Amino acid sequence: MSSAGRRRRHASGVPVLLAGIAVAALALVPLGFVVVYTVAIGPSEGWELLVRPRIGELVANTTKLVAGGIALCLVVGTGCAFLVERTDLPMRRVWYALLAAPLAIPAFVNGFGWISLTHRVEGFAGALMIVTLSYFPLVYLPVAASLRQLDPALEEAAFALGRSPLRTVLTVVLPQLRPAALGGSLLVGLHLLAEFGALQMLRFPTFTTAIYDQYRSSFNGPAANMIASVLVLFCLVLLLGELRLRGSRRYARVGAGAARSAAQHQLGRWRVPALLGVCGLAVLALGVPAYSLVRWLVVGSSTEFPITELALATATSVSLAGVAAVVTTLLALPVAWLAVRRGGVVGTALERGTYLANALPGIVVALAFVTVAVRYVQPVYQTHVLLVAAYAVLFLPRAVVSVRAALEQAPPLLEDVAGSLGSGPLATARRVTLPLILPGVGAGAALVFLAVVTELTATLLLSPLGTSTLATEFWSRTSSVAYGAAAPYALLMIVLSVPATLLLGRQLRKGLGP
Amino acid sequence: MTSLTMTGVRKGFAGVPVLCGVDLDVPQGSITAVLGPSGCGKTTLLRILAGFLAPDAGRIAFGDTVVVSDHRHVPPQLRRVGYVPQEGALFPHLDVAANVTFGLPRRARRGDRLGAVLDLVELPRALAARRPHELSGGQQQRVALARALAPGPAVVLLDEPFSSLDAGLRSATGRAITRALRAASATAVLVTHDQDEALSLADQVAVMRDGTLAQVARPVDLYHAPVDTAVATFVGGATLLPATVTRSGDTARSALGELQMVDPLPPGPVSLLVRPEQIELVAAATPATNGRPGVEPAIARVSEVCFYGHDAAVHLIVAPSGTQVVARVLGVDPPEVGAEVRLAVRGCVRAYAAS
Numbered sequence: 001m002s003s004a005g006r007r008r009r010h011a012s013g014v015p016v017l018l019a020g021i022a023v024a025a026l027a028l029v030p031l032g033f034v035v036v037y038t039v040a041i042g043p044s045e046g047w048e049l050l051v052r053p054r055i056g057e058l059v060a061n062t063t064k065l066v067a068g069g070i071a072l073c074l075v076v077g078t079g080c081a082f083l084v085e086r087t088d089l090p091m092r093r094v095w096y097a098l099l100a101a102p103l104a105i106p107a108f109v110n111g112f113g114w115i116s117l118t119h120r121v122e123g124f125a126g127a128l129m130i131v132t133l134s135y136f137p138l139v140y141l142p143v144a145a146s147l148r149q150l151d152p153a154l155e156e157a158a159f160a161l162g163r164s165p166l167r168t169v170l171t172v173v174l175p176q177l178r179p180a181a182l183g184g185s186l187l188v189g190l191h192l193l194a195e196f197g198a199l200q201m202l203r204f205p206t207f208t209t210a211i212y213d214q215y216r217s218s219f220n221g222p223a224a225n226m227i228a229s230v231l232v233l234f235c236l237v238l239l240l241g242e243l244r245l246r247g248s249r250r251y252a253r254v255g256a257g258a259a260r261s262a263a264q265h266q267l268g269r270w271r272v273p274a275l276l277g278v279c280g281l282a283v284l285a286l287g288v289p290a291y292s293l294v295r296w297l298v299v300g301s302s303t304e305f306p307i308t309e310l311a312l313a314t315a316t317s318v319s320l321a322g323v324a325a326v327v328t329t330l331l332a333l334p335v336a337w338l339a340v341r342r343g344g345v346v347g348t349a350l351e352r353g354t355y356l357a358n359a360l361p362g363i364v365v366a367l368a369f370v371t372v373a374v375r376y377v378q379p380v381y382q383t384h385v386l387l388v389a390a391y392a393v394l395f396l397p398r399a400v401v402s403v404r405a406a407l408e409q410a411p412p413l414l415e416d417v418a419g420s421l422g423s424g425p426l427a428t429a430r431r432v433t434l435p436l437i438l439p440g441v442g443a444g445a446a447l448v449f450l451a452v453v454t455e456l457t458a459t460l461l462l463s464p465l466g467t468s469t470l471a472t473e474f475w476s477r478t479s480s481v482a483y484g485a486a487a488p489y490a491l492l493m494i495v496l497s498v499p500a501t502l503l504l505g506r507q508l509r510k511g512l513g514p
Numbered sequence: 515m516t517s518l519t520m521t522g523v524r525k526g527f528a529g530v531p532v533l534c535g536v537d538l539d540v541p542q543g544s545i546t547a548v549l550g551p552s553g554c555g556k557t558t559l560l561r562i563l564a565g566f567l568a569p570d571a572g573r574i575a576f577g578d579t580v581v582v583s584d585h586r587h588v589p590p591q592l593r594r595v596g597y598v599p600q601e602g603a604l605f606p607h608l609d610v611a612a613n614v615t616f617g618l619p620r621r622a623r624r625g626d627r628l629g630a631v632l633d634l635v636e637l638p639r640a641l642a643a644r645r646p647h648e649l650s651g652g653q654q655q656r657v658a659l660a661r662a663l664a665p666g667p668a669v670v671l672l673d674e675p676f677s678s679l680d681a682g683l684r685s686a687t688g689r690a691i692t693r694a695l696r697a698a699s700a701t702a703v704l705v706t707h708d709q710d711e712a713l714s715l716a717d718q719v720a721v722m723r724d725g726t727l728a729q730v731a732r733p734v735d736l737y738h739a740p741v742d743t744a745v746a747t748f749v750g751g752a753t754l755l756p757a758t759v760t761r762s763g764d765t766a767r768s769a770l771g772e773l774q775m776v777d778p779l780p781p782g783p784v785s786l787l788v789r790p791e792q793i794e795l796v797a798a799a800t801p802a803t804n805g806r807p808g809v810e811p812a813i814a815r816v817s818e819v820c821f822y823g824h825d826a827a828v829h830l831i832v833a834p835s836g837t838q839v840v841a842r843v844l845g846v847d848p849p850e851v852g853a854e855v856r857l858a859v860r861g862c863v864r865a866y867a868a869s
Binding site for chain 1: 565591595596597603617661665671
């Protein structure tokens with residue numbers, strides 16, 4: 001009956017609904033731009049722009065990188081998750097944290113760490129290794145969470161039915177990990193399609209780097225826009241593929257009672273090789289970039305500490321990120337409210353609409369905002385307003401996920417109870433709803449803040465002339481091979497993203513969305 | 515505390531009627547249980563009483579104060595109802611003390627009311643500083659009741675308050691909560707689907723069926739004089755025996771022999787309500803000396819015995835008709851499966867027109 005009660009209470013929620021629709025419309029600007037552009041350019045001209053040897057190379061490169069990256073991340077991430085959660089690997093708690101830590105190092109900083117040591121990482125093999133090292137935690141964290149929540153009774157039942165431990169893992173455990181592994185793979189794929197900085201540094205051209213180069217050489221040319229359409233197509237293929245593979249199977253725990261924690265597998269003689277494996281991974285993913293950064297900071301010939309410039313860039317980054325965090329969280333509120341309290345087709349559709357933008361690479365979002373601004377809202381072009389709007393669209397899903405989870409902590413029943421205790425709607429909001437959702441809303445804002453601090457692609461395209469952030473300063477210095485001068489900026493970005501990583505790790509572990 | 519009266523309350527959702535004219539009187543300071551299967555509309559009834567839902571029609575009064583009529587819908591915060599939902603729904607961000615004093619005016623929150631209500635629900639005052647997640651399920655329910663009682667509500671509404679507790683805790687918490695309600699001389703409406711709970715805790719039981727109240731009666735009257743066979747089988751174990759009323763009009767002939775009826779009826783086919791504890795088992799070998807003259811004891815074979823310790827439910831097949839009946843016997847000496855027994859019926863039985 002509570003659903004009926006909900007309906008009555010939110011019949012007056014028209015303003016919230018309108019706000020939600022407005023937010024979803026903003027989030028769909030980039031996709032709309034791509035679709036409208038592709039239709040407008042017409043098939044024959046589009047064909048001409050696309051059928052070129054250069055495009056063929058980009059398709060091959062992008063496909064290779066995405067397929068290879070997903071496969072490697074799946075193997076490495078699932079393997080690590082299994083070692084940490086289900087075996088007697090020594091110092092498991094330490095490894096658990098260390099293997100999630102690469103998320104704190106932006107991929108382009110990782111790339112910088114490697115390329116500034118050796119140029120042998122240029123090209124496909126190097127790029128594949130570096131993106132895997134940067135993104136495998138996106139598979140590792142949800143799979144580890146899944147393994148922990150898995151009911152050991154299932155495995156015990158398989159043993160009791162006469163299955164060997166290995167066959168049990170293959171036939172009972174792995175299929176259960178499917179949703180987590182697929183979700184993680186999707187995230188990896190979308191990140192790889194969007195990756196710009198690391199690949200540009202490693203001189204491995206994909207659609208994203210090509211769009212950037214086109215944009216730089218022939219501002220807003222049709223070629224860049226056309227490649228963006230193909231990139232969006234790749235994203236949609238990934239999204240649909242994940243939906244299809246996930247299917248409608250249910251993996252919920254059947255039956256009541258709390259699950260016990262699972263039995264540990266004895267590593268035996270595999271103990272030393274396993275330990276060496278995770279050690280090596282940590283060295284490659286964390287040790288090398290850390291060593292490289294420290295080296296450039298300490299001994300690099302071009303090292304200097306231009307305190308004013310550093311402080312200025314930090315202040316710009318922090319204030320931009322602060323404004324973006326507040327704006328994005330405010331925009332997320334009506335969307336999350338509708339999804340949780342209203343539900344149904346409209347609520348879900350609006351929520352999914354904002355997620356779609358997250359699947360689009362930063363370069364596409366930036367390109368769309370540049371074009372739309374130049375054509376229709378000229379006054380905002382080259383302003384911080386446009387940059388913050390792009391940030392909001394890019395990182396809206398992070399805020400929506402957090403706010404949504406927070407709202408779910410505040411069921412309407414609690415508001416009913418407060419009402420029956422004599423508390424009016426305003427007092428109920430102040431005494432019950434707000435205190436319950438504030439931590440989650442704050443976490444969402446923090447996630448957006450820290451994502452903006454390390455955002456590179458959209459910032460490069462959209463920041464007004466004369467605005468320098470940590471990421472753009474770092475980028476301009478590495479582009480002119482001033483590695484020592486770039487290092488302090490990288491360090492500041494890592495320091496600022498550590499709290500975000502802890503938060504993101506917590507969300508991925510809970511099995512929430514991106 | 516006041517009495518509660520509802521008349522002609524109707525409510526439908528999207529054209530589907532859920533409540534079709536409910537009339538109920540709850541005397542001041544008494545507990546009424548609304549008993550019904552899930553989906554019968556009892557939670558809707560409770561939410562209407564609390565003010566979370568507005569009925570389509572009807573009138574509700576707490577004492578002399580009308581809270582719902584055609585032109586009036588007093589919002590929940592002005593009704594002075596105490597609401598105890600299913601899982602307690604304690605505010606997770608507040609400790610026990612802040613939960614209990616939530617409904618009190620600011621100045622009264624620091625006073626001695628907190629201790630007094632905690633005493634009332636039999637919780638140690640030391641619990642006041644705990645957070646809800648540090649309490650057991652039973653304790654959470656008691657805190658939820660303390661929170662509802664603290665502002666001195668006109669009526670207390672309890673929505674299946676014990677259904678989330680496990681069996682042992684359920685009856686202990688149920689008794690503690692009714693003790694607290696009686697100590698506060700509260701007027702209370704308790705919604706439940708558990709007949710034992712309704713019969714043992716309430717002063718009055720209202721059986722709800724398809725959006726109306728089929729019967730409102732004291733527990734004893736409800737059990738012994740249900741209005742129809744559906745209520746009879748819903749409340750307690752029951753065997754319905756096809757029978758024919760004899761010419762005298764006060765006995766009926768059935769597979770268990772000729773049984774005395776509570777009220778005389780004209781001759782014709784009827785259904786007799788026989789409660790399991792009315793059927794007595796006598797070993798077949800023993801001559802039936804205590805039967806009434808002219809009444810042949812029926813012979814039956816034991817087909818199944820469910821032993822509960824204190825008593826046992828014995829499933830029997832009556833020869834020669836094959837009619838199945840259930841008898842409840844004390845757990846001291848239950849019969850074996852397959853044994854032949856004689857059956858006798860204790861007391862009078864109630865008859866219903868055969869459907």
